[in-house]
Amino acid sequence: MGTASHVTVPGSWGPEGVSLADAQSCVQCTNTVETVDTCDHLQFNSSYSVCYCVHLSTLALVMQVSTSLPANAVIQKIDIILVAVGLIFLSLALLTFAVCRRNLKVTNTALINLCINLLLAQLLYLLTQSFLPYIKPHQVVCAMLAGVLQFLFLCSFVWMLTQAVLLFTQVWNLTKIRSKQEGLKKKWLVLVGYVIPLVVVGVSAGVFPDGYGSDICWLKTDRTFLWSFLGPVCFILAVNVILLISMLVIIIYTLKGMKSEILRIKLTERDQQLFISVILKTIIQFFILGCPWVLGFFTEGSKVLQIIFLVLNSQQGTFIFIIHCALNQEFPAVTARPNTSGTIVVQAMVV
Numbered sequence: 465m466g467t468a469s470h471v472t473v474p475g476s477w478g479p480e481g482v483s484l485a486d487a488q489s490c491v492q493c494t495n496t497v498e499t500v501d502t503c504d505h506l507q508f509n510s511s512y513s514v515c516y517c518v519h520l521s522t523l524a525l526v527m528q529v530s531t532s533l534p535a536n537a538v539i540q541k542i543d544i545i546l547v548a549v550g551l552i553f554l555s556l557a558l559l560t561f562a563v564c565r566r567n568l569k570v571t572n573t574a575l576i577n578l579c580i581n582l583l584l585a586q587l588l589y590l591l592t593q594s595f596l597p598y599i600k601p602h603q604v605v606c607a608m609l610a611g612v613l614q615f616l617f618l619c620s621f622v623w624m625l626t627q628a629v630l631l632f633t634q635v636w637n638l639t640k641i642r643s644k645q646e647g648l649k650k651k652w653l654v655l656v657g658y659v660i661p662l663v664v665v666g667v668s669a670g671v672f673p674d675g676y677g678s679d680i681c682w683l684k685t686d687r688t689f690l691w692s693f694l695g696p697v698c699f700i701l702a703v704n705v706i707l708l709i710s711m712l713v714i715i716i717y718t719l720k721g722m723k724s725e726i727l728r729i730k731l732t733e734r735d736q737q738l739f740i741s742v743i744l745k746t747i748i749q750f751f752i753l754g755c756p757w758v759l760g761f762f763t764e765g766s767k768v769l770q771i772i773f774l775v776l777n778s779q780q781g782t783f784i785f786i787i788h789c790a791l792n793q794e795f796p797a798v799t800a801r802p803n804t805s806g807t808i809v810v811q812a813m814v815v
Contacts, residue, residue, distance in 0.1 A: 527760020554781030607677035618661035
């Protein structure tokens with residue numbers, strides 16, 4: 465992924481840091497480093513050369529205040545591979561939900577819509593950056609794609625928040641959401657999940673319509689316009705972290721409250737394994753609900769953080785598929801009661 469620029473070079477050195485080493489070679493100079501593999505010839509003759517240079521970028525740019533990143537072809541390839549893998553698992557998760565739709569709970573509404581929006585957002589971003597040389601000359605198309613991307617990513621984060629709220633409610637009540645409430649709740653969830661992002665994008669476009677269509681067909685940094693996206697995202701991530709910490713505290717407190725009962729009732733090895741699974745799945749929700757996206761603010765200039773960001777956030781679909789589909793385990797909010805055989809029954813709620 466990357467930004468593109470067309471430069472006509474009349475002599476040995478040209479504008480925008482592009483040099484002509486010979487009649488058939490273009491060199492891009494970025495931060496005093498010359499790279500040849502990111503520049504190609506469009507046309508040339510004895511008097512001038514037209515160079516096409518790509519300024520590499522990754523998914524991390526979505527969360528960065530500045531759009532300037534050092535070009536790195538290796539990270540770009542890692543980015544493409546990881547996003548592609550994540551898209552595959554998002555598709556598999558949606559397919560699993562579709563096949564098992566008869567057993568869907570209301571909380572799966574948030575998961576399904578989260579998968580749909582993440583799939584569309586990352587797929588559109590991948591395609592936009594891959595075909596950027598053909599899209600960038602059409603500024604209107606570039607701006608429209610930026611607006612659609614902002615909407616899809618905002619929808620994804622709103623559905624992460626919705627999922628976090630639903631999980632916290634389940635953990636707090638230590639009970640399943642009644643099927644009688646499913647129809648009404650589902651309608652409200654869908655309304656909130658799409659109306660709020662639509663309002664944000666609409667207001668942003670109305671206040672500053674020229675803020676769409678940067679060099680990578682994303683939001684421009686002019687007049688801090690990028691914060692029309694980063695502001696809501698930061699708020700959602702902060703709330704999600706608070707809710708996840710609260711859920712973990714409630715679960716640990718619940719398990720400790722069972723201590724006296726466990727001392728009187730024989731705890732089987734299966735029960736012990738389930739307790740461990742409960743805690744681990746709660747921690748994994750940290751990744752599913754998008755908390756690692758905050759790393760995007762710190763990736764500029766750090767290749768290690770860029771790779772960590774890409775691994776964690778491109779694989780949200782992988783985490784969702786493993787936890788909610790492949791393992792098919794119930795959510796780690798526990799209640800315990802002794803059964804007739806004298807063992808502890810741990811009941812978890814499906815996410």
